[in-house]
Amino acid sequence: MSSMLNVMHLGSAKEAGLTWFKGMDMSGVEKRKRLHRQNEQQREFLGCWQDSRPGSGEELTLYREGGKLFLETWFSDGCHSVDEMKSKQTNAGLCLEDMGGNLFGEYFILTAEGKLQFCTEGGDSFSLEPKSVMSA
Numbered sequence: 001m002s003s004m005l006n007v008m009h010l011g012s013a014k015e016a017g018l019t020w021f022k023g024m025d026m027s028g029v030e031k032r033k034r035l036h037r038q039n040e041q042q043r044e045f046l047g048c049w050q051d052s053r054p055g056s057g058e059e060l061t062l063y064r065e066g067g068k069l070f071l072e073t074w075f076s077d078g079c080h081s082v083d084e085m086k087s088k089q090t091n092a093g094l095c096l097e098d099m100g101g102n103l104f105g106e107y108f109i110l111t112a113e114g115k116l117q118f119c120t121e122g123g124d125s126f127s128l129e130p131k132s133v134m135s136a
Contacts, residue, residue, distance in 0.1 A: 042066075049116045049128035060116065060128065062096070071096065071108070093117075 044064040051058040057076035062069065062085075069085040084099040085108075096108040105121025119125040 045132075047110065047114060047116065048131040050131050051128055053126075059131075062110065062116070069096065071098075 042065055046062040046064060046069075048059065048061045051060070059074045061072045061074075063072065064070075069087055070082055071085050072080070072082045074080050085096045086099050087097075088095050090109070093109045093111040096110060098107075107119050109117040109119060109125075111117060111127075114130040115127045116130070117125050117127045
């Protein structure tokens, strides 16, 4: 089958003169995060949350940079997104909506207790406990 991948074993790689890099015990996701975080000095971090629901595992980070709010999401499969957010203060907390809009009417509420609530237009919601929270 032409779609099958050829896999080279470590011994074959050495015989072929290829170098096996040390430090390969770090996951690809962690390597990408480490490289990405090299430019974070100009960011004001507002909080970080881990979605611990079964089958999830996303890590969300809210930060301010250049006067704008951003929500950065790292997914468990290594994918990454950064969305600019617009905000308004409400009785429930700081309401965060994707600047580009959301087809499903989803938004976030950052509560005074530091929880990040994921809300839908229909009124459904769930809360993420903070890994770390700074003042908004």
